[in-house]
Amino acid sequence: xxxxxxxxxxxxxxxxxxxxxxxxxxxxxxxxxxxxxxxxxxxxxxxxxxxxxxxxxxxxxxxxxxxxxxxxxxxxxxxxxxxxxxxxxxxxxxxxxxxxxxxxxxxxxxxxxxxxxxxxxxxxxxxxxxxxxxxxxxxxxxxxxxxxxxxxxxxxxxxxxxxxxxxxxxxxxxxxxxxxxxxxxxxxxxxxxxxxxxxxxxxxxxxxxxxxxxxxxxxxxxxxxxxxxxxxxxxxxxxxxxxxxxxxxx
Amino acid sequence: xxxxxxxxxxxxxxxxxxxxxxxxxxxxxxxxxxxxxxxxxxxxxxxxxxxxxxxxxxxxxxxxxxxxxxxxxxxxxxxxxxxxxxxxxxxxxxxxxxxxxxxxxxxxxxxxxxxxxxxxxxxxxxxxxxxxxxxxxxxxxxxxxxxxxxxxxxxxxxxxxxxxxxxxxxxxxxxxxxxxxxxxxxxxxxxxxxxxxxxxxxxxxxxxxxxxxxxxxxxxxxxxxxxxxxxxxxxxxxxxxxxxxxxxxxxxxxxxxxxxxxxxxxxxxxxxxxxxxxxxxxxxxxxxxxxxxxxxxxxxxxxxxxxxxxxxxxxxxxxxxxxx
Numbered sequence: 363x364x365x366x367x368x369x370x371x372x373x374x375x376x377x378x379x380x381x382x383x384x385x386x387x388x389x390x391x392x393x394x395x396x397x398x399x400x401x402x403x404x405x406x407x408x409x410x411x412x413x414x415x416x417x418x419x420x421x422x423x424x425x426x427x428x429x430x431x432x433x434x435x436x437x438x439x440x441x442x443x444x445x446x447x448x449x450x451x452x453x454x455x456x457x458x459x460x461x462x463x464x465x466x467x468x469x470x471x472x473x474x475x476x477x478x479x480x481x482x483x484x485x486x487x488x489x490x491x492x493x494x495x496x497x498x499x500x501x502x503x504x505x506x507x508x509x510x511x512x513x514x515x516x517x518x519x520x521x522x523x524x525x526x527x528x529x530x531x532x533x534x535x536x537x538x539x540x541x542x543x544x545x546x547x548x549x550x551x552x553x554x555x556x557x558x559x560x561x562x563x564x565x566x567x568x569x570x571x572x573x574x575x576x577x578x579x580x581x582x583x584x585x586x587x588x589x590x591x592x593x594x595x596x597x598x599x600x601x602x603x604x605x606x607x608x609x610x611x612x
Numbered sequence: 613x614x615x616x617x618x619x620x621x622x623x624x625x626x627x628x629x630x631x632x633x634x635x636x637x638x639x640x641x642x643x644x645x646x647x648x649x650x651x652x653x654x655x656x657x658x659x660x661x662x663x664x665x666x667x668x669x670x671x672x673x674x675x676x677x678x679x680x681x682x683x684x685x686x687x688x689x690x691x692x693x694x695x696x697x698x699x700x701x702x703x704x705x706x707x708x709x710x711x712x713x714x715x716x717x718x719x720x721x722x723x724x725x726x727x728x729x730x731x732x733x734x735x736x737x738x739x740x741x742x743x744x745x746x747x748x749x750x751x752x753x754x755x756x757x758x759x760x761x762x763x764x765x766x767x768x769x770x771x772x773x774x775x776x777x778x779x780x781x782x783x784x785x786x787x788x789x790x791x792x793x794x795x796x797x798x799x800x801x802x803x804x805x806x807x808x809x810x811x812x813x814x815x816x817x818x819x820x821x822x823x824x825x826x827x828x829x830x831x832x833x834x835x836x837x838x839x840x841x842x843x844x845x846x847x848x849x850x851x852x853x854x855x856x857x858x859x860x861x862x863x864x865x866x867x868x869x870x871x872x873x874x875x876x877x878x879x880x881x882x883x884x885x886x887x888x889x890x891x892x893x894x895x896x897x898x899x900x901x902x903x904x905x906x907x908x909x910x911x912x913x914x915x916x917x918x919x920x921x922x923x924x925x926x927x928x929x930x931x932x933x934x935x936x
Binding site for chain 1: 796799800801805816
């Protein structure tokens with residue numbers, strides 16, 4: 363079953379065609395990688411999916427509902443969460459506060475005026491946030507200020523924020539960028555061990571990460587999808603070798 | 613967060629503030645504070661706590677909060693003069709009037725951030741100031757201010773002297789308690805998250821704009837209560853209530869005390885008013901220069917205001933105690 367249907371999406375920045383008639387269907391519960399050389403349009407496509415950019419043409423349907431012209435927070439409330447290229451957290455808050463925010467968002471929606479809510483009502487939610495933090499191995503840092511964490515831990519915290527939202531679709535924009543090898547391995551394990559049912563779309567340059575995680579790969583070059591298939595099909599695809607993988611000799 | 617915290621831990625700041633506030637008439641004269649100044653300090657504590665909900669929580673610096681203070685003061689004055697000498701309906705009408713104006717200004721200004729937001733709020737406040745001076749002078753008294761109000765009453769109680777002080781102090785305690793409750797509610801968390809990372813907040817499913825507007829309106833309501841009480845304290849409303857000087861003073865009080873701490877801005881208000889009205893007598897004409905130097909010292913060496921100094925002292929004590 364298709365959860366995300368991108369149909370004929372085009373987007374230009376002045377004379378630059380960032381996306382050209384992109385068509386993509388993502389199956390529910392699958393892990394789909396978007397690869398391609400720098401400037402291919404991968405991050406632009408993710409930004410269209412999260413409402414940050416509005417395409418000139420085309421449509422995007424998530425679980426049968428149109429996504430275009432919907433606010434970022436409403437897109438998130440529909441069940442789409444995004445892990446940014448640079449970890450996007452709340453740096454001056456504690457790790458627990460960081461994860462409590464999406465837990466409240468999942469309960470209260472995008473806005474609720476519960477200004478005088480007592481702690482007893484918050485307690486079960488805070489306990490859930492604590493569980494999420496423990497699941498991602500950040501329990502030692504529960505009350506640490508998020509900005510003081512290492513890059514790898516910040517990335518895991520960001521994933522905890524996204525998962526606490528209980529998303530159905532998780533968009534990951536270069537989740538291992540700037541990480542040391544052991545941190546990358548940990549992130550792969552983390553993504554592999556994620557609960558079933560969460561559909562993942564990964565934009566990634568590290569082919570080790572892509573081939574470890576993806577069930578299906580789409581290759582973008584100059585704003586167009588030039589190839590699509592399983593990891594094995596992509597490895598041997600001549601257009602892909604020419605456009606991207608040739609440089610890496612995979 | 614606060615899993616294991618007891619009632620005392622959650623409310624000690626409110627209890628301590630209540631103790632300090634309610635005993636003020638006993639100890640304030642000992643440091644040369646005069647009767648009436650204590651009431652003014654309580655009024656500004658309300659103004660500053662509300663202002664901190666906007667600046668301290670969300671990071672949005674308004675240079676136009678005098679608008680809400682002044683609108684409420686004029687509304688209270690007009691209510692007392694023309695309808696009833698009872699302060700309760702006057703305060704309610706004043707807060708409603710300021711709230712409605714705050715919703716409109718908030719919707720228009722919160723589309724912008726940083727300096728643009730600050731300038732827009734300043735522009736709105738100046739607009740109200742010039743309206744009070746010219747277009748609406750029949751009601752506001754223009755340059756001369758609004759006078760001729762009867763002695764305000766709280767039902768059968770004449771609002772004079774200590775009655776005004778205790779009424780104001782109780783209002784300040786209640787509103788400080790409300791602000792602390794907001795701070796530890798989900799709403800308070802969202803407001804603080806706006807200051808930390810608004811983009812992430814929106815991508816976490818939160819409508820940041822609505823929370824910003826809520827913070828703006830709540831802080832305007834606090835300013836309105838303060839403005840209304842100012843008329844109960846002194847039955848006069850001057851055009852300077854709406855002026856940029858009034859808005860600027862609130863910002864300075866917040867910075868000196870410690871933005872984002874709720875308690876700090878109240879300390880800043882008390883310090884500034886005490887300095888302006890008591891210490892200035894000893895310092896003569898140079899008091900503004902000394903105040904300027906203190907402000908510079910705080911901004912350069914203690915950007916967290918007096919509350920940063922308190923934290924540093926606390927940490928030093930804890931470290932010393934641990935090493936012993």
